Amino acid sequence: MKQGITILLLLINLHTMSQKIIEGEYAFRKTEMVAAFNFTEAGAFQFFFSYGAVDRTAAGTFRVEGNTIKLTSNKEAGKDFTITAQSKEASGYTISFNHSNNYLLQNIRCIFLVNGKQEEAITNSNGEVHVDFAHCDTIYAQHLLYPDIFTLVKDATNENNRFTLALEPSLEKLSFKGIDLTIESDGSLSWLPNYFLAMPGVQFVKQ
Numbered sequence: 001m002k003q004g005i006t007i008l009l010l011l012i013n014l015h016t017m018s019q020k021i022i023e024g025e026y027a028f029r030k031t032e033m034v035a036a037f038n039f040t041e042a043g044a045f046q047f048f049f050s051y052g053a054v055d056r057t058a059a060g061t062f063r064v065e066g067n068t069i070k071l072t073s074n075k076e077a078g079k080d081f082t083i084t085a086q087s088k089e090a091s092g093y094t095i096s097f098n099h100s101n102n103y104l105l106q107n108i109r110c111i112f113l114v115n116g117k118q119e120e121a122i123t124n125s126n127g128e129v130h131v132d133f134a135h136c137d138t139i140y141a142q143h144l145l146y147p148d149i150f151t152l153v154k155d156a157t158n159e160n161n162r163f164t165l166a167l168e169p170s171l172e173k174l175s176f177k178g179i180d181l182t183i184e185s186d187g188s189l190s191w192l193p194n195y196f197l198a199m200p201g202v203q204f205v206k207q
Helices: 002-020 102-106
Strands: 024-030 033-039 044-051 054-065 068-073 081-087 093-098 108-114 117-122 128-131 138-143 151-154 162-167 180-183 203-206
Touching (some): 081 151, 108 128
Antiparallel strands (some): 024 033, 033 044, 054 068, 093 128, 108 138, 138 151
16 A cells, blocks of 8 residues: 555656656747747646747647647637638639738638649739639638638638738737657657648747
8 A cells, every 4th residue: 555655656757757847938039039838736837938029929838748748829810810701703713802001911821622622822912813714612811920720711611702801909819739849868849840830840938
């Protein structure tokens, strides 16, 4: 019985130690780019990113699985744009975006899946994309300045070809869906190139 209690206490201690590995602040810096995580003992995290005029934030919970940190953000992925109007008119496909800041309208990427082939276009200065496809199965949108999981605009059952979308306030936040951190042997945290930061060699060092 005493041996069993000892083993149980050892397992609890090991679990606690694994949680303490990432408790605290971890930062990544490269020229004008700064990013940082703050992990709490209670299993919550906060994230901040700044590069030029772009700031991103995130908050949520995390869990440790071996040497992998799984992040669960409070932001719901794939909801950065909301369709405010849609219709079927003339030919081709037109996607228009609305926002009070015209600068944000110029950097939106639209992905068109046409017969299994991917095509893409970037919005013009008026926040509009037009393509002359006779038929398009699926359309997605992603902001290039605030990249996150793509927002679905049209699925294969939707026959409309004119869409108006609004940019949501959630745009500057991050969902972290599909992005895991790896605990390296030196205690730093890394991730593979992803939709948020495609660059290799990103490592967060404990401060």
